[in-house]
Amino acid sequence: MAQHFSLAACDVVGFDLDHTLCRYNLPESAPLIYNSFAQFLVKEKGYDKELLNVTPEDWDFCCKGLALDLEDGNFLKLANNGTVLRASHGTKMMTPEVLAEAYGKKEWKHFLSDTGMACRSGKYYFYDNYFDLPGALLCARVVDYLTKLNNGQKTFDFWKDIVAAIQHNYKMSAFKENCGIYFPEIKRDPGRYLHSCPESVKKWLRQLKNAGKILLLITSSHSDYCRLLCEYILGNDFTDLFDIVITNALKPGFFSHLPSQRPFRTLENDEEQEALPSLDKPGWYSQGNAVHLYELLKKMTGKPEPKVVYFGDSMHSDIFPARHYSNWETVLILEELRGDEGARSQRPEESEPLEKKGKYEGPKAKPLNTSSKKWGSFFIDSVLGLENTEDSLVYTWSCKRISTYSTIAIPSIEAIAELPLDYKFTRFSSSNSKTAGYYPNPPLVLSSDETLISK
Numbered sequence: 001m002a003q004h005f006s007l008a009a010c011d012v013v014g015f016d017l018d019h020t021l022c023r024y025n026l027p028e029s030a031p032l033i034y035n036s037f038a039q040f041l042v043k044e045k046g047y048d049k050e051l052l053n054v055t056p057e058d059w060d061f062c063c064k065g066l067a068l069d070l071e072d073g074n075f076l077k078l079a080n081n082g083t084v085l086r087a088s089h090g091t092k093m094m095t096p097e098v099l100a101e102a103y104g105k106k107e108w109k110h111f112l113s114d115t116g117m118a119c120r121s122g123k124y125y126f127y128d129n130y131f132d133l134p135g136a137l138l139c140a141r142v143v144d145y146l147t148k149l150n151n152g153q154k155t156f157d158f159w160k161d162i163v164a165a166i167q168h169n170y171k172m173s174a175f176k177e178n179c180g181i182y183f184p185e186i187k188r189d190p191g192r193y194l195h196s197c198p199e200s201v202k203k204w205l206r207q208l209k210n211a212g213k214i215l216l217l218i219t220s221s222h223s224d225y226c227r228l229l230c231e232y233i234l235g236n237d238f239t240d241l242f243d244i245v246i247t248n249a250l251k252p253g254f255f256s257h258l259p260s261q262r263p264f265r266t267l268e269n270d271e272e273q274e275a276l277p278s279l280d281k282p283g284w285y286s287q288g289n290a291v292h293l294y295e296l297l298k299k300m301t302g303k304p305e306p307k308v309v310y311f312g313d314s315m316h317s318d319i320f321p322a323r324h325y326s327n328w329e330t331v332l333i334l335e336e337l338r339g340d341e342g343a344r345s346q347r348p349e350e351s352e353p354l355e356k357k358g359k360y361e362g363p364k365a366k367p368l369n370t371s372s373k374k375w376g377s378f379f380i381d382s383v384l385g386l387e388n389t390e391d392s393l394v395y396t397w398s399c400k401r402i403s404t405y406s407t408i409a410i411p412s413i414e415a416i417a418e419l420p421l422d423y424k425f426t427r428f429s430s431s432n433s434k435t436a437g438y439y440p441n442p443p444l445v446l447s448s449d450e451t452l453i454s455k
Contacts, residue, residue, distance in 0.1 A: 005329060005407050008422035011301045013208050014216035016312035019130050020333045022229045023195040023412060026130060026368045032193065034134035036181035040165040048145050061091055061140055062133040062368050063375035065398030068125045073143035073156045077375055080400035082111030085381040090143035093374055129314040133368055135162065175224045190232045197233045204417035205241050211421055214300055215242045218254065220317065223247040223270040223286060245284040255290045255321035264288035290326045311413065320405045329407045335369035336378050337411035337443060377445045403428040408437045415440060
């Protein structure tokens with residue numbers, strides 16, 4: 001494989017929407033998501049009202065890459081070999097002694113290396129994006145509550161209630177019906193929760209289009225919510241930018257399912273219509289599959305194997321499936337790299353203008369893209385050594401997946417918007433250093449400690 005990657009060499013450029021093209025104001029959106037689920041649990045399922053009270057310190061629990069064992073209520077941070085680096089029961093962190101007794105140095109019982117590892121299962125759940133993270137804090141506090149209520153119970157059955165809360169707030173008709181807490185609040189004050197795209201990004205999208213690239217938008221958000229987001233972040237003429245818009249894509253199934261399992265559907269007034277036997281022309285669609293999409297892209301480009309690159313923020317829904325099932329190039333939007341920016345320049349990230357901050361009376365989340373004191377770095381962690389040996393640093397499972405399935409990783413689209421389209425990025429590959437694919441800089445913890453990391 002070539003050492004470098006260039007957008008100029010791609011025929012098709014695809015984008016996820018939430019947390020990729022559309023950046024959220026995380027200190028505002030995280031409490032909104034948490035509250036939308038917690039209110040449901042308290043009002044509809046009879047959970048303790050204490051779940052509604054969150055302190056600013058509580059948000060430190062949130063960290064991408066954690067696995068929740070649904071049976072025992074334990075949250076785990078995994079090393080790249082599947083061993084457990086840190087763990088908590090609910091929000092209570094396990095001591096090194098308890099951790100060693102519970103998990104030792106062996107693979108976590110549900111771990112399957114690389115492709116076999118699902119992120120959704122009846123036994124565990126992985127938290128890998130900013131829509132998920134407030135749910136991690138809520139689930140941990142539910143475990144605390146149930147452990148106390150039932151005098152240290154060992155098994156838990158709360159997940160069905162969490163799923164019900166998600167479905168209540170995010171079901172397909174929720175936006176139209178003004179159902180739940182999340183959509184009504186975003187509709188009421190989008191400027192409080194969303195960052196509009198900078199002019200540099202809008203110009204870059206037009207530049208891609210003018211260079212003859214086919215532009216795709218593939219989002220698991222429903223059509224009506226997608227329209228609200230795009231109009232706010234890109235303007236009312238956003239449809240001119242994209243050749244094909246696919247909503248309710250139900251990723252990762254969009255990439256992994258057969259066409260017969262997940263046909264495309266047309267839309268009328270944001271309502272899904274009949275299933276299509278194939279995809280014949282550009283337009284706005286719902287659901288679908290990557291196989292039928294690729295057939296259309298062949299037709300549109302006149303090439304037997306058009307080269308596609310896909311930008312996304314979720315390893316589970318975007319990056320892994322696009323690479324593994326479709327063999328597309330992938331660009332991971334990794335806001336954890338933004339958390340490094342302030343530290344590099346020795347100044348905090350620029351504050352939001354006052355009119356953007358809103359007047360939300362409630363706990364502010366710590367920036368979810370900054371490192372958690374409880375969980376440590378998203379990228380590396382130490383393995384407690386045996387007596388008389390030093391701790392050794394290892395890559396986390398999440399970090400390993402970045403270098404395995406991403407072509408490059410960037411903090412935001414804005415970070416590359418002013419580069420020429422033929423700019424040559426150094427890609428992640430086995431022949432390059434482990435940090436080669438991060439642009440513009442590798443995470444600070446990797447660039448300073450790379451020599452210490454065990455392979």
